[in-house]
Ligand SMILES: Nc1ncnc2c1ncn2[C@@H]1O[C@H](COP(=O)(O)OP(=O)(O)O)[C@@H](O)[C@H]1O
Protein backbone atom coordinates (compact mmCIF):
# COMPACT_ATOMS: atom_id res chain seq x y z
CA UNK A 1 0.00 0.00 0.00
CA UNK A 2 1.39 3.42 -0.86
CA UNK A 3 2.19 5.72 2.08
CA UNK A 4 -0.46 8.18 0.82
CA UNK A 5 -3.22 5.57 0.92
CA UNK A 6 -2.26 4.37 4.34
CA UNK A 7 -2.30 7.96 5.64
CA UNK A 8 -5.82 8.36 4.18
CA UNK A 9 -6.87 5.03 5.74
CA UNK A 10 -5.71 6.12 9.18
CA UNK A 11 -7.06 9.64 8.94
CA UNK A 12 -9.66 10.39 11.62
CA UNK A 13 -11.85 11.96 8.89
CA UNK A 14 -14.15 10.55 6.22
CA UNK A 15 -13.72 12.64 3.10
CA UNK A 16 -16.78 13.35 0.92
CA UNK A 17 -16.75 15.25 -2.34
CA UNK A 18 -19.57 17.71 -2.95
CA UNK A 19 -21.71 15.29 -5.01
CA UNK A 20 -21.52 12.49 -2.47
CA UNK A 21 -22.23 14.92 0.38
CA UNK A 22 -25.19 16.54 -1.38
CA UNK A 23 -26.85 13.15 -2.00
CA UNK A 24 -27.06 12.50 1.75
CA UNK A 25 -30.09 14.74 2.16
CA UNK A 26 -31.51 15.18 -1.33
CA UNK A 27 -35.04 14.39 -0.17
CA UNK A 28 -35.07 17.33 2.25
CA UNK A 29 -35.98 20.67 0.69
CA UNK A 30 -34.41 24.05 1.41
CA UNK A 31 -36.44 25.70 4.19
CA UNK A 32 -35.43 29.25 3.15
CA UNK A 33 -36.61 31.54 0.35
CA UNK A 34 -34.17 33.01 -2.20
CA UNK A 35 -34.44 36.43 -0.54
CA UNK A 36 -33.78 34.97 2.92
CA UNK A 37 -30.65 33.34 1.48
CA UNK A 38 -29.56 36.62 -0.13
CA UNK A 39 -29.89 38.35 3.26
CA UNK A 40 -27.58 35.80 4.88
CA UNK A 41 -24.87 36.09 2.23
CA UNK A 42 -21.63 37.96 3.04
CA UNK A 43 -19.63 40.20 0.69
CA UNK A 44 -18.41 38.48 -2.47
CA UNK A 45 -19.93 35.10 -1.66
CA UNK A 46 -21.88 32.99 -4.10
CA UNK A 47 -24.31 31.47 -1.64
CA UNK A 48 -27.43 30.56 -3.62
CA UNK A 49 -30.24 27.99 -3.47
CA UNK A 50 -28.01 25.28 -5.02
CA UNK A 51 -25.27 25.85 -2.47
CA UNK A 52 -27.81 25.72 0.35
CA UNK A 53 -29.47 22.57 -1.02
CA UNK A 54 -26.25 20.71 -1.74
CA UNK A 55 -24.10 21.81 1.18
CA UNK A 56 -26.13 23.29 4.03
CA UNK A 57 -29.19 21.00 3.96
CA UNK A 58 -27.05 17.88 4.62
CA UNK A 59 -25.04 19.81 7.22
CA UNK A 60 -28.17 20.95 9.01
CA UNK A 61 -29.59 17.38 8.94
CA UNK A 62 -26.36 15.96 10.35
CA UNK A 63 -26.32 18.58 13.11
CA UNK A 64 -29.96 17.84 13.90
CA UNK A 65 -29.00 14.16 14.39
CA UNK A 66 -26.19 15.19 16.76
CA UNK A 67 -28.47 17.54 18.72
CA UNK A 68 -31.14 14.86 19.14
CA UNK A 69 -28.57 12.25 20.16
CA UNK A 70 -27.04 14.64 22.72
CA UNK A 71 -30.49 15.35 24.11
CA UNK A 72 -31.23 11.60 24.52
CA UNK A 73 -27.88 11.05 26.19
CA UNK A 74 -28.56 13.99 28.49
CA UNK A 75 -31.94 12.50 29.47
CA UNK A 76 -30.45 9.07 30.15
CA UNK A 77 -27.62 10.56 32.20
CA UNK A 78 -30.07 12.59 34.31
CA UNK A 79 -32.20 9.45 34.84
CA UNK A 80 -29.09 7.57 35.92
CA UNK A 81 -28.16 10.33 38.35
CA UNK A 82 -31.74 10.72 39.59
CA UNK A 83 -31.37 14.40 38.70
CA UNK A 84 -34.17 16.61 37.44
CA UNK A 85 -34.34 16.96 33.65
CA UNK A 86 -32.74 20.19 32.54
CA UNK A 87 -31.67 20.89 29.02
CA UNK A 88 -28.49 22.85 28.42
CA UNK A 89 -27.69 24.49 25.07
CA UNK A 90 -25.99 22.39 22.40
CA UNK A 91 -22.92 24.42 21.44
CA UNK A 92 -21.44 24.53 17.93
CA UNK A 93 -18.09 26.26 17.31
CA UNK A 94 -17.33 27.73 13.87
CA UNK A 95 -13.63 28.47 13.25
CA UNK A 96 -11.53 29.67 10.31
CA UNK A 97 -9.51 32.58 8.94
CA UNK A 98 -10.52 36.21 8.71
CA UNK A 99 -12.50 36.61 5.43
CA UNK A 100 -13.06 32.88 4.86
CA UNK A 101 -16.82 33.35 5.30
CA UNK A 102 -17.35 32.00 8.84
CA UNK A 103 -20.08 34.53 9.53
CA UNK A 104 -22.10 33.45 6.51
CA UNK A 105 -21.73 29.77 7.44
CA UNK A 106 -22.74 30.55 11.03
CA UNK A 107 -25.75 32.70 10.01
CA UNK A 108 -26.85 30.04 7.51
CA UNK A 109 -26.66 27.33 10.18
CA UNK A 110 -28.61 29.50 12.58
CA UNK A 111 -31.40 29.97 10.02
CA UNK A 112 -31.46 26.31 8.98
CA UNK A 113 -31.25 24.75 12.45
CA UNK A 114 -34.03 26.96 13.80
CA UNK A 115 -36.39 25.30 11.26
CA UNK A 116 -36.08 21.91 13.02
CA UNK A 117 -38.92 21.31 15.54
CA UNK A 118 -36.47 20.22 18.26
CA UNK A 119 -34.37 23.43 18.05
CA UNK A 120 -36.52 26.51 17.31
CA UNK A 121 -34.29 28.82 19.37
CA UNK A 122 -30.79 29.09 17.85
CA UNK A 123 -28.59 32.00 18.95
CA UNK A 124 -25.27 33.17 17.55
CA UNK A 125 -22.34 35.00 19.12
CA UNK A 126 -18.98 36.00 17.67
CA UNK A 127 -15.85 35.99 19.78
CA UNK A 128 -14.84 39.51 18.68
CA UNK A 129 -16.78 40.85 21.71
CA UNK A 130 -14.06 39.28 23.86
CA UNK A 131 -11.22 41.16 22.15
CA UNK A 132 -9.60 43.57 24.58
CA UNK A 133 -10.71 47.16 23.89
CA UNK A 134 -8.26 49.10 21.68
CA UNK A 135 -7.04 51.12 24.71
CA UNK A 136 -6.03 47.86 26.44
CA UNK A 137 -4.45 46.45 23.26
CA UNK A 138 -2.43 49.71 23.01
CA UNK A 139 -1.43 49.45 26.69
CA UNK A 140 -0.18 45.89 26.08
CA UNK A 141 1.58 46.95 22.85
CA UNK A 142 -0.42 44.43 20.76
CA UNK A 143 -2.70 46.67 18.67
CA UNK A 144 -1.10 45.13 15.56
CA UNK A 145 -2.03 41.63 16.84
CA UNK A 146 -5.83 42.00 16.82
CA UNK A 147 -7.29 38.54 16.28
CA UNK A 148 -4.22 36.70 17.67
CA UNK A 149 -5.01 34.55 20.74
CA UNK A 150 -3.38 37.04 23.13
CA UNK A 151 -5.69 39.86 21.93
CA UNK A 152 -8.71 38.18 23.58
CA UNK A 153 -9.78 38.15 27.22
CA UNK A 154 -9.72 34.36 27.21
CA UNK A 155 -10.68 34.07 30.86
CA UNK A 156 -13.89 36.08 30.28
CA UNK A 157 -14.66 34.01 27.17
CA UNK A 158 -14.21 30.76 29.09
CA UNK A 159 -16.43 32.05 31.92
CA UNK A 160 -19.08 33.06 29.37
CA UNK A 161 -19.18 29.62 27.72
CA UNK A 162 -19.05 27.66 30.97
CA UNK A 163 -21.97 29.70 32.40
CA UNK A 164 -24.01 28.88 29.31
CA UNK A 165 -23.14 25.20 29.55
CA UNK A 166 -24.09 25.18 33.22
CA UNK A 167 -27.64 26.19 32.20
CA UNK A 168 -27.66 29.84 33.31
CA UNK A 169 -30.87 31.47 32.00
CA UNK A 170 -29.18 34.73 30.95
CA UNK A 171 -25.52 35.24 30.07
CA UNK A 172 -24.15 38.48 28.63
CA UNK A 173 -21.23 39.06 26.25
CA UNK A 174 -19.52 42.32 25.35
CA UNK A 175 -20.21 43.72 21.88
CA UNK A 176 -17.66 44.53 19.16
CA UNK A 177 -18.24 47.04 16.38
CA UNK A 178 -16.52 46.65 12.99
CA UNK A 179 -17.52 50.27 12.32
CA UNK A 180 -15.61 51.62 15.35
CA UNK A 181 -13.04 48.77 15.22
CA UNK A 182 -13.47 48.55 18.99
CA UNK A 183 -15.61 47.22 21.82
CA UNK A 184 -18.78 49.28 22.40
CA UNK A 185 -18.54 50.03 26.14
CA UNK A 186 -22.22 50.07 27.13
CA UNK A 187 -23.75 47.47 24.85
CA UNK A 188 -24.10 43.78 25.56
CA UNK A 189 -25.24 40.68 23.69
CA UNK A 190 -27.63 38.50 25.68
CA UNK A 191 -27.75 34.73 25.44
CA UNK A 192 -31.07 33.50 26.83
CA UNK A 193 -31.04 29.66 27.12
CA UNK A 194 -31.15 28.77 23.44
CA UNK A 195 -31.64 25.20 22.23
CA UNK A 196 -28.47 25.68 20.17
CA UNK A 197 -25.73 28.30 20.54
CA UNK A 198 -23.32 28.91 17.65
CA UNK A 199 -20.01 30.48 18.68
CA UNK A 200 -18.06 31.84 15.73
CA UNK A 201 -14.52 33.13 15.77
CA UNK A 202 -10.97 32.82 14.54
CA UNK A 203 -9.58 30.99 17.54
CA UNK A 204 -12.52 29.03 18.92
CA UNK A 205 -10.67 25.72 18.47
CA UNK A 206 -7.37 26.87 19.99
CA UNK A 207 -6.27 24.77 22.97
CA UNK A 208 -5.07 26.48 26.13
CA UNK A 209 -1.28 26.54 26.01
CA UNK A 210 -0.95 25.90 29.74
CA UNK A 211 -3.19 22.83 29.54
CA UNK A 212 -6.17 24.45 31.31
CA UNK A 213 -9.72 24.28 29.91
CA UNK A 214 -10.46 26.10 26.66
CA UNK A 215 -13.83 27.00 25.15
CA UNK A 216 -13.70 24.11 22.70
CA UNK A 217 -13.98 21.76 25.71
CA UNK A 218 -17.61 22.98 25.92
CA UNK A 219 -18.44 22.42 22.26
CA UNK A 220 -20.74 19.58 21.25
CA UNK A 221 -19.74 20.01 17.61
CA UNK A 222 -17.26 22.16 15.72
CA UNK A 223 -16.76 23.23 12.13
CA UNK A 224 -13.59 24.61 10.52
CA UNK A 225 -14.22 26.63 7.36
CA UNK A 226 -11.20 26.04 5.14
CA UNK A 227 -9.81 27.39 1.85
CA UNK A 228 -6.46 27.97 0.17
CA UNK A 229 -4.50 30.84 1.70
CA UNK A 230 -4.19 32.59 -1.69
CA UNK A 231 -7.98 32.46 -2.19
CA UNK A 232 -8.66 33.85 1.28
CA UNK A 233 -6.18 36.68 0.64
CA UNK A 234 -8.03 37.56 -2.59
CA UNK A 235 -11.41 37.48 -0.79
CA UNK A 236 -9.99 39.70 1.96
CA UNK A 237 -8.68 42.26 -0.54
CA UNK A 238 -11.92 42.25 -2.59
CA UNK A 239 -13.99 42.68 0.55
CA UNK A 240 -11.71 45.52 1.69
CA UNK A 241 -12.25 47.19 -1.71
CA UNK A 242 -16.05 46.89 -1.31
CA UNK A 243 -15.88 48.17 2.26
CA UNK A 244 -13.73 51.11 1.13
CA UNK A 245 -16.55 52.12 -1.22
CA UNK A 246 -19.26 51.63 1.44
CA UNK A 247 -18.58 51.27 5.18
CA UNK A 248 -15.32 53.28 5.16
CA UNK A 249 -17.14 56.29 3.68
CA UNK A 250 -19.10 56.59 6.93
CA UNK A 251 -17.55 59.50 8.89
CA UNK A 252 -17.90 57.37 12.06
CA UNK A 253 -15.83 54.51 10.59
CA UNK A 254 -12.43 53.81 12.16
CA UNK A 255 -11.30 53.27 8.55
CA UNK A 256 -12.51 56.66 7.27
CA UNK A 257 -8.80 57.48 6.85
CA UNK A 258 -8.95 55.13 3.84
CA UNK A 259 -12.11 56.69 2.34
CA UNK A 260 -10.25 58.68 -0.33
CA UNK A 261 -7.62 56.14 -1.35
CA UNK A 262 -7.38 55.21 -5.02
CA UNK A 263 -8.11 51.64 -6.10
CA UNK A 264 -4.38 50.76 -6.16
CA UNK A 265 -3.69 52.39 -2.81
CA UNK A 266 -6.63 50.48 -1.29
CA UNK A 267 -5.29 47.17 -2.65
CA UNK A 268 -1.84 48.01 -1.26
CA UNK A 269 -3.31 48.86 2.19
CA UNK A 270 -5.43 45.67 2.28
CA UNK A 271 -2.47 43.54 1.17
CA UNK A 272 -0.29 45.05 3.86
CA UNK A 273 -2.88 44.36 6.62
CA UNK A 274 -3.37 40.84 5.29
CA UNK A 275 0.36 40.11 5.15
CA UNK A 276 1.21 41.65 8.51
CA UNK A 277 -1.76 40.50 10.64
CA UNK A 278 -4.29 38.10 9.16
CA UNK A 279 -2.07 35.74 7.18
CA UNK A 280 0.48 35.23 9.99
CA UNK A 281 -2.40 34.61 12.41
CA UNK A 282 -3.95 32.10 10.01
CA UNK A 283 -0.68 30.23 9.57
CA UNK A 284 0.55 30.38 13.17
CA UNK A 285 -2.66 30.02 15.15
CA UNK A 286 -5.83 29.35 13.20
CA UNK A 287 -5.04 26.66 10.61
CA UNK A 288 -3.13 24.53 13.15
CA UNK A 289 -6.47 24.02 14.94
CA UNK A 290 -8.20 22.65 11.82
CA UNK A 291 -7.79 18.97 12.64
CA UNK A 292 -9.44 19.52 16.04
CA UNK A 293 -12.79 20.19 14.31
CA UNK A 294 -15.53 17.56 13.96
CA UNK A 295 -16.14 18.73 10.41
CA UNK A 296 -14.03 20.64 7.89
CA UNK A 297 -15.89 22.54 5.17
CA UNK A 298 -13.44 23.04 2.35
CA UNK A 299 -14.12 25.87 -0.13
CA UNK A 300 -13.04 26.25 -3.74
CA UNK A 301 -11.78 29.54 -5.17
CA UNK A 302 -15.32 30.76 -5.91
CA UNK A 303 -16.40 30.27 -2.24
CA UNK A 304 -18.44 27.14 -3.03
CA UNK A 305 -17.86 24.17 -0.73
CA UNK A 306 -16.23 21.39 -2.75
CA UNK A 307 -15.35 18.90 -0.04
CA UNK A 308 -16.46 17.91 3.44
CA UNK A 309 -14.34 16.03 5.96
CA UNK A 310 -16.23 14.47 8.85
CA UNK A 311 -14.69 12.85 11.89
CA UNK A 312 -15.15 9.10 11.91
CA UNK A 313 -16.06 8.87 15.60
N1 LIG B 1 -13.75 46.78 8.48
C1 LIG B 1 -14.98 46.24 8.43
N2 LIG B 1 -16.08 47.04 8.39
C2 LIG B 1 -17.31 46.50 8.35
N3 LIG B 1 -17.56 45.17 8.36
C3 LIG B 1 -16.51 44.33 8.39
C4 LIG B 1 -15.15 44.81 8.43
N4 LIG B 1 -14.31 43.74 8.48
C5 LIG B 1 -15.11 42.64 8.48
N5 LIG B 1 -16.41 42.98 8.41
C6 LIG B 1 -17.57 42.07 8.41
O1 LIG B 1 -17.49 41.37 9.65
C7 LIG B 1 -17.88 40.00 9.49
C8 LIG B 1 -16.82 39.07 10.06
O2 LIG B 1 -15.67 39.12 9.26
P1 LIG B 1 -14.46 38.12 9.53
O3 LIG B 1 -14.08 38.15 10.97
O4 LIG B 1 -13.40 38.43 8.52
O5 LIG B 1 -15.05 36.69 9.29
P2 LIG B 1 -15.58 35.93 8.04
O6 LIG B 1 -15.24 36.65 6.77
O7 LIG B 1 -14.91 34.58 8.12
O8 LIG B 1 -17.04 35.83 8.24
C9 LIG B 1 -18.14 39.82 8.01
O9 LIG B 1 -19.54 39.86 7.80
C10 LIG B 1 -17.47 41.01 7.36
O10 LIG B 1 -18.10 41.38 6.14
Ligand SMILES: CC(C)(COP(=O)(O)O)[C@@H](O)C(=O)NCCC(=O)O
Pocket residue numbers: 098126127128129146147200201202203273277278
Ligand atom coordinates in the same frame (compact mmCIF):
# COMPACT_ATOMS: atom_id res chain seq x y z
C1 LIG C 1 -12.45 41.29 14.65
C2 LIG C 1 -11.59 40.18 14.06
C3 LIG C 1 -10.33 40.01 14.91
C4 LIG C 1 -12.39 38.85 14.05
O1 LIG C 1 -12.75 38.42 15.36
P1 LIG C 1 -13.54 37.05 15.73
O2 LIG C 1 -15.01 37.34 15.79
O3 LIG C 1 -13.21 36.01 14.70
O4 LIG C 1 -13.03 36.68 17.10
C5 LIG C 1 -11.20 40.52 12.60
O5 LIG C 1 -12.33 40.65 11.80
C6 LIG C 1 -10.35 41.81 12.50
O6 LIG C 1 -10.85 42.89 12.49
N1 LIG C 1 -9.00 41.63 12.44
C7 LIG C 1 -8.06 42.73 12.50
C8 LIG C 1 -7.25 42.90 11.25
C9 LIG C 1 -8.08 43.45 10.11
O7 LIG C 1 -8.54 44.60 10.21
O8 LIG C 1 -8.29 42.74 9.11
